[in-house]
Every structure is written in structure tokens, then in C-alpha cells.
Amino acid sequence: VETHPGLVDDCYVTVFTGDQELADDLEPQFVIDVEKLFPAKQAEALSAAVGKSLWQAIHVPTIASRTCDGGMTSRWSAMQIGMSFIAAYRMCAGEAAVADLSYAAKHAGVIQMASHLPARRARGPNEPGGLGFGIFSDIIQANRKYPNDPAKASLEVVGAGVMLYDQIWLGAYMSGGVGFTQYATAAYTDNILDEYTYYGMDYIKDKYKVDWRNPSSEDRVKPTYDVVNDMATEVTLNAMEQYEQFPTLMEDHFGGSQRAGVIAAASGLTCSIGTGNSNAGLNGWYLSMLLHKDGWSRLGFFGYDLQDQCGCANSLSIRGDEGAIGELRGPNYPDYAM
Structure with missing residues (x-):
């Protein structure tokens, strides 16, 4: 043929x-x-x-x-x-x-890019849901291109990640397509997420003396919950103030889920880069969600509230992907979101 x-x-x-x-x-x-x-x-x-x-x-x-x-x-x-x-x-x-x-x-003699998913997912091997976050970050290789700008490198990973994990995996494979495109584009269009993230970089440099442009284990902050609380709260409140101060920001990110995702991403990146600890970043994300809801009453559509309110408690659980450190996780657990 x-x-x-x-x-x-x-x-x-x-x-x-x-x-x-x-x-x-x-x-x-x-x-x-x-x-x-x-x-x-x-x-x-x-x-x-x-x-x-x-x-x-x-x-x-x-x-x-x-x-x-x-x-x-x-x-x-x-x-x-x-x-x-x-x-x-x-x-x-x-x-x-x-x-x-x-x-x-x-x-x-075969190494698949993605690990096999549980039978309940009804998928074959090497599907997007089995591609671990740590592997995905290495695939993007932004840290090679931007060795002195971990914020930029991380933003590149976020941009690619929302495409694969949110638009393709969650948006198509898992749900059949319900508007995940709009939710994800907020992370890789314009420079709003960049602005919030670099505000966080300035904050950790000024307060914690973290030389984030020269990544080193020597000046990372010990990842206590007080530190996560401080960093994530500062970035979240700044972002919420920006949305309230500039109507065009609110018009651009017209959905609550978009704003929640962008604010939490900036908070998570700030915590993870400041501490060198991915789990601290994950908890920064989840804390941002709680602060967001406390300030604006809700995050987005109803279902969005669930996974990001229980996430902090699950971040150190003993369940498979859900309890693994960030580098070993994938999007394959029940309450995964972004």
C-alpha cells in the first residue's frame, strides 16, 4: 500500500x-x-x-x-x-x-516517554497522562537556554505544560473539551503571568537575599510553611490588586479560572525558586487558591474549587502520583488540576 x-x-x-x-x-x-x-x-x-x-x-x-x-x-x-x-x-x-x-x-530495548496509566484510565502505553513533570521539564530544556533566569525557564515550561497537560490531557482526553483552551492560554499569551512572577523574584531577592539569577543551593531559603505562607501571600495579594487596579487585565483574563491559575502559578514559581523545593512551590499554588477564594469568594466554575482546596493536604500523601515529590509526579491522580 x-x-x-x-x-x-x-x-x-x-x-x-x-x-x-x-x-x-x-x-x-x-x-x-x-x-x-x-x-x-x-x-x-x-x-x-x-x-x-x-x-x-x-x-x-x-x-x-x-x-x-x-x-x-x-x-x-x-x-x-x-x-x-x-x-x-x-x-x-x-x-x-x-x-x-x-x-x-x-x-x-524500548524506553517510552510516558509510563503506563492505570487500567481505569482505559489508555494504552505512552499517553500524555503518563508523562512525568520532571521529565517534561527536561524535555523543554529552557534551563539550558536561560541558565541565569530560572523564572523565564520555568515560564517556558508552564507555557508548554498547559498545552500538553491542560488542553490535550485534561481538556481532550479526560473531559472531551469544555473550554480548557481559554483557561490554558492565559498562561502563555501576553506577559501578565511573567509580570506577577518577576514581582515574586524581586520580593525574594529583597527580603530573603536570594540571588535568583545565579541559581545556587547556597542561598536558597529553608522551605518551612511560614516561608511558603509569606512568599505566596505576597505574590497573590499583589496580583489581586493588579487585577482590581487595571480593568484591561480583568478583561483579558475574563474567567475566574484563568485568574486563579495565573495567580497561583506565579505564587508557586516564587516559592519553588526561592526555596529550591518543588513541594514548597506546590503548596504555594494551593495556598494562593485559598487566599484567592477568601478574597473574591470563589475561584471559577464550581468544580474548580474542589481540587485546589484539598490539594495542600494531599501534597504529602502516600497515594501514588499524588504523594510523590514534584519531579516524580505526573497528571495522573484524581484531583490533578494544571
Whole structure:
């Protein structure tokens, strides 16, 4: 069966290895240069872990995964790998002849981007809900581009995150589409979230002497709840005052959920950057929601109130994703929101 090239022209294969000598011997267009594309510490750790082995990074045609599911990625790539081996080595195409190769290509030698979701989600492997937040942050790689501006790097992750987790995962996969687009665009259009976040950066520098432009564990603030309370309250009240002072802000973020999400994001970023602790940032988010409701009576549509009021209590729970530290979490828990 012939396929129009235009339908599959976004598929490609690149390779990466921890052996720089091997990488130098390969065509540059096919190589992911770990030393150039990762911050020095990450590159060193990744190269040591990969060692002398050679891995492929495969991007299957978008139409394949959209027609089927996330699990299609490994099946599709395994089929192409198998056919390439069969053609190159004049192999028989029967199951017995290629059984080990098929097992390696489909299972043993595959690392999916996302972990498998529980059966109740009724999803295949490698779906957006299984992509951990820490992995996602590394994928965006904004800290490589903005090493001296963790606020900007974090805002880039937020912008991409609301697209994948809110618009695609929550908005489409989980709910069928109920306006999540408007809720998420507030985080990556204009510079309102940026303004609130940089206010927080100025605050932690002035009050806590955190040199946020030069990230270091030496000057991070110990993440006590008093600290989270102070940072999140300052940023939240400033943002609420801005909305009340400038009508155009309220017109731009016309929904309560938009305002709640943006204010909480700025509060969470301030707490996490100021302390170097993702759980402190998470609690800054949840505290902001409570302050917001206390000040303006509600957050947004009715269902939005639930998950962000119980979140603080759940942030250190023993339940799977819900109780994991931020870097190990994904969006796969019942009260996940943004």
C-alpha cells in the first residue's frame, strides 16, 4: 500500500551515545550531541549512564499516533526496524526468525516517554497522562537556554505544560473539551503571568537575599510553611490588586479560572525558586487558591474549587502520583488540576 509522503514526512530517527568517539564517527545530521544539547552536569550524567551503547530516538509519523494511540509509537518503530533488518541481512520474515529482534524492538530495548496509566484510565502505553513533570521539564530544556533566569525557564515550561497537560490531557482526553483552551492560554499569551512572577523574584531577592539569577543551593531559603505562607501571600495579594487596579487585565483574563491559575502559578514559581523545593512551590499554588477564594469568594466554575482546596493536604500523601515529590509526579491522580 502506497502512502503519500506528505502524511509521514515528520518522522525521523536520530541516535545518541555516551561514547563521544563513536558519535564523532557518525553523520552529524543523525546524531543528538549530548554535550551540546544539555547543561554540563546533565550531559555528564547522561553520558555516563548511556555509556558505550547506542540508542535511537524515534519520532513516528504524527498521523500514526493520532489514528491509534501512544502505544503505536513502539509498535510502528519496531515494524520499521524489523523490516530494515530483514531487508539488510536477507532474513526470513517469519516469526521464529525475527522473534528476538521483535521482542527487543517492541519491549526489552524500548524506553517510552510516558509510563503506563492505570487500567481505569482505559489508555494504552505512552499517553500524555503518563508523562512525568520532571521529565517534561527536561524535555523543554529552557534551563539550558536561560541558565541565569530560572523564572523565564520555568515560564517556558508552564507555557508548554498547559498545552500538553491542560488542553490535550485534561481538556481532550479526560473531559472531551469544555473550554480548557481559554483557561490554558492565559498562561502563555501576553506577559501578565511573567509580570506577577518577576514581582515574586524581586520580593525574594529583597527580603530573603536570594540571588535568583545565579541559581545556587547556597542561598536558597529553608522551605518551612511560614516561608511558603509569606512568599505566596505576597505574590497573590499583589496580583489581586493588579487585577482590581487595571480593568484591561480583568478583561483579558475574563474567567475566574484563568485568574486563579495565573495567580497561583506565579505564587508557586516564587516559592519553588526561592526555596529550591518543588513541594514548597506546590503548596504555594494551593495556598494562593485559598487566599484567592477568601478574597473574591470563589475561584471559577464550581468544580474548580474542589481540587485546589484539598490539594495542600494531599501534597504529602502516600497515594501514588499524588504523594510523590514534584519531579516524580505526573497528571495522573484524581484531583490533578494544571
